[in-house]
Amino acid sequence: MSIKAEEISALIKQQLANYQDEISVEETGTVTYVGDGIARAHGLENALAGELLEFDSGVYGMVQNLESNDVGIVVLGDFTKITEGDTVKRTGRIMEVPVGDAMIGRVVNSLGQPVDGKGEIKTDKTRPIERKAPGVMERKSVFQPLQTGMKAIDSLVPIGRGQRELIIGDRKTGKTTVGIDTIINQKGQDMICIYVAIGQKESTVRSQVETLRKYGAMDYTIVVTAGPSEPAPLLYIAPYAGAAMGEEFMFNGKHVLIIYDDLSKQADAYRELSLILRRPPGREAYPGDIFYTHSRLLERAAKLSDDLGGGSMTAMPIVETKAGDISAYIPTNVISITDGQIFLDSDSFYSGVRPAIDAGTSVSRVGGDAQIKAMKKVAGTLRLDLASYHELESFAQFGSDLDAVTQAKLNRGARTVEVLKQPLHSPLPVEKQVLILYALTHGYLDDIKLDDIAKFESDLFDFFDASHADLLETIAKTGDLPDNDKMEAAVAEFAKTFQPADDDKSEPVANK
């Protein structure tokens, strides 16, 4: 490589021309206390709440408390190098993170710095992490569907683009899996996904990233991670940083899905730093503004009006409950903020119903408007079917003779539960979901043995892919069911030829 001296000096000259010789004026304070991720400083009389400060060691901090004699600062980084008596400077800026297309496919920390070892992120755009959510006139009602690829969700609790849908459940009930599967299903859906891992084990995050990469989902995903070994302030700001990254795309007319995994850990981190900052504790020792912490975050999810480009940001916060108690403080708060919740039940998870969605307590308050017509038609009675099944199920255990209507209900219910089961990381396109639910609600599954339903489903899909791809395409394109006779005929044709698994051939088909 030849060095061209003239070019280089021309470049330097240009930069030097822009350099202005002026006296730097900085306001400073003196650190009087440091520990557990927070610091207090005297001075800094003009500091603003939320302002970024710089310590001697180069670490940044954010002003959290403005008190009569001193300022409470959360330290965003290594606080062990800060000592009493250090000076701390005002920067006049507020906390910002880098945003833009260059972030896609990367794993970053709460400050937007890469942690995946793939080098620097080349973007010159930044956004403040705290921003007021879009107002009334900047919004529009949710009307486009967000397909999660999970039959149980898309049929029972449909989600719209711009909605906030909570995923809630005990530990180990597949909450993260619902999120990850939803991201995987966004392939080719013109969506940008942001997965914010708050206080998740680094090893877990690593394996989630690998899963996403394996299914090609990292091409449109940003992972923001704040591990459990990071100081509490970084866990606290992680979701805001993720939201800022998402807003950049939303305001450019794109569609964004953001998953906060999980907000209970963020609440714990905020509780920790609030207590150390000596804010008065409230219920469950959370500070008084814990509700506002979550409401202002989730309010930033929006469907923008056409004037603003019609972009959207769908938020799927995750909250962990203890022993199924959804009336604890944080779960009730977040339930009341969001537009619905998907409740995952540990009992059904362990009995093999996965995803373990509890149809009774899961709701979606706005997603119904976003559901495609075909799905509305086939899934209309599903919730009722399931409810009456669960009601009769316990009653039927007494083993008394049942009339034919009850038998039929039980029969249909068991098949509905079976159809809504779905393996890990295998999202289904919406037209296939409609197809299998069509077969279910039109009674084609009533004579199939429970064990054969999975086979029936996959064979049905193969059959349609091979001989009736046009029908599937019609559903996908128009969003409505194709001509009823054609659909009926095609499903009936398949049902006639369906062969149950080999070892069951000798047994009767309907095993009740």
Added chain:
Amino acid sequence: MSLDKVTVAKRYSKALFELLQSNGQLDADYEDLKQLRKVFQDNPQLGSALTDNSLALAKREALVKPLLDSTEGTIHNLVRMVYDYGRMDAMVEIIDQFQKLYDEHNQTVYADVTTAVALDDKQLDAIKSGYAKRVGAKQVVLTSKVDTSIIGGVIIKSAGTIFDGSIKTKIRRLRQTLLV
């Protein structure tokens, strides 16, 4: 929750300042207060010894007696009252806060000047008058310091603000501009 020393000191000093101001004794008693602060600064344990119960009451009385004897008027009353309320450990802060109010009243500003070479009186006067004009003070009290590592220029530190015109900082900023 007990109040911290600074909050306490602010209250006492404000009362003291307003009293002295209405009596017209500000300047005279300010000197006394400086002497009093020196006593506490020279004997760092004095404040806490007079506040907590590590000493017997009689001994504490004996300790505080010379302070009371050597003062008069308002300052005498101040020592008496601060002792009675068990705030002797905040005495230095009270006088510090008083000084702040006094300086504000007289529009006096204190500043630390750091230069690479020692300054003569003429240069110091120039900095004084220039700085006084900039911050709008009547009087500037400078403490000058020599630090060769700043290469050249002047750094003025005052009341939580740094005016940095040193060559070292300029070079650092130039480097940042070139690296970006």
